[in-house]
Amino acid sequence: MRKFLLVLAVGMGLVMGCGKKSDDVKIGVYASLTGNTATFGESMRKGIELAFEEINAQGGLLGKKVRLIVEDDQSKPEEAKTAVVKLIKRDRVVAVLGEVASSRSLAGAPECQRSSVPMVTPASTNPKVTEIGDYIFRVCFIDPFQGEVMAKFAYQTLGLRRVAVFTDVKNDYSVGLANYFEKTFLELGGKIIGEESYSEGDIEFRAQLTTIKSQKPEAIFIPGYYTEVGLIARQARELGFQGPLLGGDGWDSPKTVEIGGSAVEGCFFSNHYASDDPASVVQDFIRSFKEKYGEVPDAMAVLGYDAARVLADAIHRASSFQGAKIREALAQTKGYEGVSGRVTIDQNRNARKAAVVLKIENGRVKFFKRVEP
Amino acid sequence: MKSIRQVLFCVAILCFFFFLNHFLTLYLNPYYLQILIYAGINVILAISLNLVNAQTGQFSMGHAGFMAVGAYASAFFTDRVGPLLHSFFTHVLAFPDFFSSFFIFGFALVIAGCLSAGAGFIVGLPVLRLRGDYLAIATLGFGEIIRVMILNMDVVGGARGFTDIPIYTNVFWLGLCVYGTWMVIGNLIHSTKGRAFLAIREDEVAAECMGIHTTKYKVGAFVIGAFFAGVGGALLAHEVGYLHTNSFTFLRSIEIVVMVVLGGTSLVGSALAAIVLTLLPEVLRFFSEYRMVVYSLVLIFLMLARAKKWKST
Known part of the structure; x- marks a missing residue:
């Protein structure tokens, strides 16, 4: 034991003393x-x-x-x-x-x-x-920026004017995204109709989605995580909502498509990079x-x-x-x-x-567009 | 006469750590200073767990939970109440800055210790009815409960962590805390009451027959252990300047248990083990990505060497 400690001490000295000059x-x-x-x-x-x-x-x-x-x-x-x-x-x-x-x-x-x-x-x-x-x-x-990007994308590229927002209230990532999305979208001249919220871990969203649907929005922005997004998408389609769903990098997981299935077809979300970006x-x-x-x-x-x-x-x-x-x-x-x-x-x-916007097509996530700030 | 000598002794200790702090901050590379401080904090944690695990024989795995209580409580105090106290001390009482931060951090450490001790009492009372493996699992569970509760508290930052904690920890405070822990626990286990802890470890039924109130002593050891774990947590919080509940998972508790097991029953052993196990990962940075593999190998080797010595004595 003592020998070992000695070896340890010497080793330590050697390692710490070898600051090479180069x-x-x-x-x-x-x-x-x-x-x-x-x-x-x-x-x-x-x-x-x-x-x-x-x-x-x-x-x-x-x-x-x-x-x-x-x-x-x-x-x-x-x-x-x-x-x-x-x-x-x-x-x-x-x-x-x-x-x-x-x-x-x-x-x-x-x-x-x-x-x-x-x-x-x-x-x-x-x-x-x-x-x-x-x-x-x-x-x-940073998180707020993605909200701006998606607002510009929705207004300019998709030509949407009436959008509803569905936020995870217990999550400051989600709230931040939603706030900046709304602010930018309003500034551009769009209209936010209907703001509803849920909490992480919920599985039943039909009540909020029915309220949203009654306002007849063209799209719904859901800045949540992949765990809930799939379920929300399924229930929205069951209630007969046809428009696209939009989201942030919280969607970036194979689970989104796995849970959402055909319900998330034609939806868009923002991310840092796409591997099939042609640039x-x-x-x-x-x-x-x-x-x-x-x-x-x-x-x-x-x-x-x-x-x-x-x-x-x-x-x-x-x-x-x-x-x-x-x-x-x-x-x-x-x-x-x-x-x-x-x-x-x-x-x-x-x-x-720029952020990249990805589109879900045929069960795969594909590069759609780069959005400059 | 005796009291004068005691006061002089206290002053001498304070001066010693004060000058040691000055000397080390001037002449020691901050990297080594950092490791020294972590080693000191681990010594406090190992010694305090030694009282529970090795002296009283109650296998606790919830030490990180008590650390978390102390860390968050003290950080909350220095971050929220600290500025108010500081302006009171400097403007109303006209204290210099140095004394102001001295008192604020002193209070913070005491508060950290007391709250952890309180948590230790609440946890200890029901849990210490269990023995052996069951106790280990129950304390592990309680440690996690504490951690998850803090994770869901927004006033201390929740999942984003507690930022902007003032950096107060230095060699002076560290020295005082290590010395204090050592003195309290060291004197305790050599006192009459300390014998009661040992008696409980050796045979609980026999101890009870001798008239020892076993519940009282077991909870007592647990509370004292938790107190110093809280102090250790407070030192850590004011060294890193940032707290996240991921630093207080059960893996952290296990690290401390490993120190105690490696060190054996004596306090010196636990302290040495804590120092060696803090230095080891730093020394092994040499191996880059294989560092933790080598660390584990060395740990196995050390345990084997320990076991051999255990047999021969």
């Missing part, structure tokens, strides 16, 4: 590689690694090779903080990429802000994350991702890739590795051509970019 530039990544959301973290890491592999093949950043330091946070907020402190204080990375989940980003971001190290999160949608400070950015859209950026990315990992990238991999690319672009424009200068350049990101859309960073350090 000419590489270090970029830190913290991700949930183990724990309950490990699939998200793995996907994000793959996207980021692919991005920097390509960048290094093209000569690296400002003439230096990029060395990624990936740290696992076991899907725990307190471990996320440790990982970020390690990346910044021990490895002295120039910038940090991560986390997928808002709960871990909220634990890690204050440390980046305090040390003036820019952080770009690929997929944390909670508005509070970027409110932490001026060094924190994101490349995904060449998307198809090129999918090809190289498949070559390297042998699988189709999911939304997390795409957002990870875009986060890395946006950061690299900012470092190029800053032509410096100083935190403050990278921050400046990141804040001025305009129209960067990413896989998940053209990214522009607004004054709140959130991404303004």
Whole structure:
């Protein structure tokens, strides 16, 4: 036992003492590689690694090779903080990429802000994350934005004028989407007729749907999760409602079609990216991702890739590795051509970019249209 | 004369941790400081669970639940009541900032401990009628109940988590809390009452025949354990600055149980195990994605080494 402890102590000294000096530039990544959301973290890491592999093949950043330091946070907020402190204080990375989940980003971001190290999160949608400070950015859209996108899509593309809204009241994601949808739709000149609500876990929606139907809307906006959407769609069709149903990225699950069946045919929802988007950026990315990992990238991999690319672009424009200068350049990101859309960073350090609208056709989810903000 | 010496001793302890804090924040890399603080918090948790599991022999797996109570209660206090107290201290009593935050966090720690102890009492009274596996399952269930209740409370952020908690935890507070936990539990188990805990562990029926009020002592151990778990939770909350109920699942409880089992019955053992098990994942960052695999292997190896030593003594 004592011998073992001795070995442990020596090993520890060796590991902690081996801070190699080299000419590489270090970029830190913290991700949930183990724990309950490990699939998200793995996907994000793959996207980021692919991005920097390509960048290094093209000569690296400002003439230096990029060395990624990936740290696992076991899907725990307190471990996320440790990982970020390690990346910044021990490895002295120039910038940090991560986390997928808002709960871990909220634990890690204050440390980046305090040390003036820019952080770009690929997929944390909670508005509070970027409110932490001026060094924190994101490349995904936040929840309210999707409401705006769907309102524009409904009004301009589908030519709808009279829409009802059906909200999950206990869920602030759903309420946020609904509020912004209504606001934008009214501004455009449309009419919101009938607002009804349900709570997560309900299975009976006929009462609300009957009220909605009596107002004769052209479509219903349902910003809920896939668990209820399928049932709502079935019951709406039973009551004889024929118009399209609209939703947000909460619909993004095979369950929507599985439960909804023919009831969700011809419905639309917004999402971050579509794998059958014909744009060449998307198809090129999918090809190289498949070559390297042998699988189709999911939304997390795409957002990870875009986060890395946006950061690299900012470092190029800053032509410096100083935190403050990278921050400046990141804040001025305009129209960067990413896989998940053209990214522009607004004054709140959130991404303004296109969302894709997907259509459900013959039981499959298909790319329909990109909607610019 | 004795009381003067006690006061002097207290002042000396305070000064010691105060200067230690200054020294470490100046000269130690914040990354190592962070690990040190987590290690200290785990020491508090392991020692407090040691009293329940190892000394009194009541197998509890709900420690994370009590941590959560302490963490959320103290965070609520410093976030909502703290600013009011701060303006009262600085404007009305003209305290300097340092003393103001000293008192606010001091109160927060006491409140955290007391509320957790209260929760421990409520949970302990019905549950401690059970024994062995049944007790373990029941405490595990209660831990989860506490967690899910907090998850559904909107005043503490619910599913989105509790943000913007002020960072108060430092080596000074950590040192005081570890020292306090050690002194209280260490002295307790070597006192007459401590013998009663041991007697219950060895044979409950025999202990009862000797006139020990077993329910009282079992609940007592549980309440004291919960108190310090709450303090540990409060320190964690004010170190990370953000709370989410996912940090307090039963896996967290199991981590603490592992520390106690690895450390054996003694307090020193539990404390050492807590330190080793906090350092280990950090040291193993070297292995990147295989880190947790290697961690588990080392854990098995440590347990085997422990078992051998157990047999030989």
